[in-house]
Amino acid sequence: MxxxxxxxxxxxxxxxxxxxxxxxxxxxxxxxxxxxxxxxxxxxxxxxxxTRDALLAAVFEGRLSRLCEQAEELSASAPPGEALVAWLRLLTVHAMTDKGLGARMMLPTSAASVDCWAMLRAAADGLLKPAQESGHLRPDVDFTDLVELTAGIAQSAPDPARAHRLLTLTLDGLRIPPARA
CATH class of the missing domain: 1.10.10.60 (Homeodomain-like)
Structure with a gap:
């Protein structure tokens, strides 16, 4: 209608x-x-x-759609490793801002009219695979690893600067180590 x-x-x-x-x-x-x-x-x-959940779903779907659009924009405008890092920073800020909304909307019983997990996975995969194929990221890192790491950082960091530092340290551990001489 x-x-x-x-x-x-x-x-x-x-x-x-x-x-x-x-x-x-x-x-x-x-x-x-x-x-x-x-x-x-x-x-x-x-x-x-x-219902409250119907309103929350509209809020979350709008925020998630924008986050997914940003993944596409970064994929088109930055090298694979840089695009992934930039998007993970956006994902961390997104998680810090939603104060539990994301967790609520990702439940199978949520009022979301879209599959939030599928949207997020598609956005992440569009950045994750190219970063791995270009040698910027370990091949054993998967979507779930990225979401859990960023969510953990978002929940534990008291402010965006601390979250930025923790994400940088985490990403350093996910990169392929340089070859030893």
Missing amino acids: TLRADARRNRDLLVAAATGVVAEEGPEASLNEIARRAGVGPGTLYRHFP
């Missing part, structure tokens, strides 16, 4: 407001606060998103 222009605008305002509020407060953020920041009433929020 196609939404009227005003309904589409309200939906977009709600998703934008929810993105900000969830980044600040996490997935249990106040729905009333989201409606207030969007400049609409709670009834409008519930007409567009009958």
